[in-house]
Amino acid sequence: MTPPSDRASPSLRARLTALLLLAVLITALVQAAITWRTALAETEAVFDAQMERVALSLTGGLAASVLGDDALGRGRGAEELIVQIWRADGIMLYRSPSAQLLPPQTVIGFSNVRAGGQDWRVYALETPIQVIQIAQAERARRRMAGQLALRAVLPVALLAPVLMLIVWWVVGRALAPIARLRRQLAARGAGDLAPLPTDGLPAEVRPLVEEMNGLLARLAAAWQQLADFTADAAHELRSPLAALRLQVQGLQRAGSEAERAQATGRLLAGVDRATRLVEQLLALARHDGAARGTPAPVDLAALARHAVHDAAAEARARGIVLAATGDPVLTVTGQSEALAVLLRNLVDNALRHAPDGGQVRVLVRRLPGGAAELAVDDSGPGIAPGERQRVLDRFYRVPGTAGHGSGLGLAIVQAVARRHGAQVVVESSPTLGGARVAVRWPVGALRQR
Structure with a gap:
């Protein structure tokens, strides 16, 4: 088995995890920064507009007489926000310039009201002398939320292809040693049983390659054993077989019973020697290899x-x-x-x-x-x-x-x-x-x- 290198083997799992986490972290930080700035700007603008409308509405006719109807929201969003102020006896003190009118009976706190063919989210606040109603159209709220969500998701969607390319590149770099090992194996011939190189392999793959090297070493030893046995058998059986042939020829030429008996004895002794040789060759081949x-x-x-x-x-x-x-x-x-x-x-x-x-x-x-x-x-x-x-x-x-x-x-x-x-x-x-x-x-x- 190939001895382990003195250098610390890099871990495939650790490398992939660290690099992927680094890529995700960088992407998340960029996305978080963009989303934070976008959401902050949008919510600041929304709250500023709401506070301005409410403040102007609560001034009653004085605000309208001084600032005019445009200042009270008769521009963009006027139909999406309603502010009404009722006196305790039910007389309306103020209504924002909107075509819609909320019913005077309302639930104190948050509620959902349908008026003018659309849904409204209403907040009612009661004081000792008046009731203030502030309503916002559900359609406008959903549109605003959708815009905010789109702006939040858009950076991620734009960065997703970049993230995919980064991950693809990182995984390719991390698995490059395995791809190199595969190419080396594919380029080998049938008789090439040399050990595979282990330098630069990840820690998870290195033991597998070392076991493969051990298997290759055992295959090389078995191949060499087979070659040695074949050569030994061919070399050592040549002489006994030639001797047996001569003994058979001597038996054929024997002219008397005594000569035939002597030739037969020599032939049997030669067969015994050849049998013993074959048995020992087989025993050597059986016990000269890997343990069984x-x-x-x-x-x-x-x-x-x-x-x-x-x-x-x-x-x-x-x-x-x-x-x-x-x-x-x-x-x-x-x-x-x-x-x-x-x-x-x-x-x-x-x-x-x-x-x-x-x-x-x-x-x-x-x-x-x-x-x-x-x-x-x-x-x-x-x-x-x-x-x-x-x-x-x-x-x-x-x-x-x-x-x-x-x-x-x-x-x-x-x-x-x-x-x-x-x-x-x-x-x-x-x-x-x-x-x-x-x-x-x-x-x-x-x-x-």
């Missing part, structure tokens, strides 16, 4: 006893003493099937190199400090120090080694051990004098019973 299955507690001591039991017949046939020693129970976390393959290959390798009448010992023990060790010793010739690391490579056999091994047994052991976080060590056996192949788990790998 769920790890679980595995008793290494029990697996060792099973491996010894399975190989006992072959050991007895050659007079080899095969035994399992060490701790009766030693549990690690792993996959029992894979560890059984590891043990089987270790025991087979030791039996192949041990002489007839020799010894092979499987040792399972807890090392000082808490580590675990699974070791297989044999009484064979051993392995020279310069060859001990190379015998873990696939298809490598120590020069001069007898037998018909394929050189895959210890490679399979190495693959399984790596999957379990263990280390394979090849050294001399301190007890039997031959080779010791040990698999060691680190401290903390043991499971407590």
